[in-house]
Amino acid sequence: MSNAAAIPKTHRRVVLVRRPPGEPAETDFRVEEAPVPEPRHGEVLVKVHYLSLDPYQRGRMRDAASYAAPVGLNEVMAGGTVGEVVKSAHDGFKVGDIVEDRLGWQEYAIGSGATLRKVDPSIAPISTANGVLGMPGMTAYFGLLQVGQPKPGETVVVSAASGAVGQVVGQIAKLMGCRAVGIAGGAKKCAFVTDELGFDACIDYKAEKNLDAALQAACPNGIDVYFDNVGGAISDAVLRNLNFFARIALCGSISQYNATSAEMGPRLMGTFVGKRVTARGFIVFDFAQHYGPAMRQMGEWVRAGKVKYREDVVEGIDKAPRAFIGMLRGENFGKMLVKLA
Incomplete structure (x- = not known):
């Protein structure tokens, strides 16, 4: 020392x-x-x-x-x-x-x-x-469990799936008994997400010509929870494939952080009405008073090899x-x- x-x-x-x-x-x-x-x-x-x-x-x-x-x-x-x-x-x-x-x-x-x-x-x-045992891990934990509220058997989709937050979201979804589907850029990242982290599927958005078709193939029962890290065209495709009463955890929109002007996109909020979709933006510090138990749980999962990073x-x-x-x-x-x- x-x-x-x-x-x-x-x-x-x-x-x-x-x-x-x-x-x-x-x-x-x-x-x-x-x-x-x-x-x-x-x-x-x-x-x-x-x-x-x-x-x-x-x-x-x-x-x-x-x-x-x-x-x-x-x-x-x-x-x-x-x-x-x-x-x-x-x-x-x-x-x-x-x-x-x-x-x-x-x-x-x-x-x-x-x-x-x-x-x-x-x-x-x-x-x-x-x-995984800090801010990104807590973001994944509370964003999925508190905002997304996944139930066993549901399908959870997470964008930027190999990143600091996304890699944890999918693994917690699996621990909750859900189908976990990632979206990431490149074959290497997708192979890591499925082979190492244990997601059920991962869509390479850089290689896919038709994201809607890829999502339908990876999510045969539709999408119940979407953990959004990217915004933009990727999120548009996910939103088109949401189930009734789906939940969206709005964590970030990295696709737009360097944009000099607002990107025009489909006006998808109309579909939220008939499908009764809930979308909620959150900041990890919203849950600061609950960090103690969450950090202990994450520590146990990491120690046991149930959450890799x-x-x-x-x-x-x-x-x-x-x-x-x-x-x-x-x-x-x-x-x-x-x-x-």
Whole structure:
């Protein structure tokens, strides 16, 4: 474990220097050197081991009203982290503790006791605190179980099925006795989703000429729950194949995050009336008071091998902007992380 003597004087961090109108470019970010900060009373200094790259961060680059404040220009890019306490001025945390918090794209950061979560490294590798045993895992858990409310025997469809959230959604659907159908881009991702994760089927949207026909073949009994991570044309096809009283968990729309103008699509809400469809948008923090039991359940499933996960890891903080841009294009395979330590 680290000690105070090994703490450097300066560290590297990534700041936002421009708000991209469309797809971000590496020049929208700057990697800079800054002094390593000193923890004050009630704070700790964290040496970051992993940075989490997530689609929601694209929204934080906009100067627009949302559920979270935008990142300021020349401020550290927002993001989840997991790391090690190397200096503590907080009674609840000691040097060597592994902690998770949203401390941003930087090698060292100050954490305050209010939001820091201790991570038990004996359950799973600590990187999972930014993935299956962190925000993406909780998003999958509550989005499917609370919003989607699947019942045994029903068919659950999830888009971006090999991603950080989607890979967990389908596995929980299987644990609930459902038919799990994924949608992903490319034969490799689809093979992983069916062969490794145990989904019943996976549709390669890049190869399919007719998504409706592919969905009908993969979902012979129609679709009861749709966990939507992508929006756009893929979601249009799923919505056309919903059953009566279907539920939609609206988690994200990554297909549109870099769009410079609104995409015109079919007006499908009319079909919701006759089919009595429920669609609900949600943010994972809506369920924060229930994290404890959910995290324990996810930990048990991961330990027992009932929930598997895949991570896509790049090394070095200077690689974060490029990896982030690639993730928004769907180039990542699994939960996207940057390894720092």
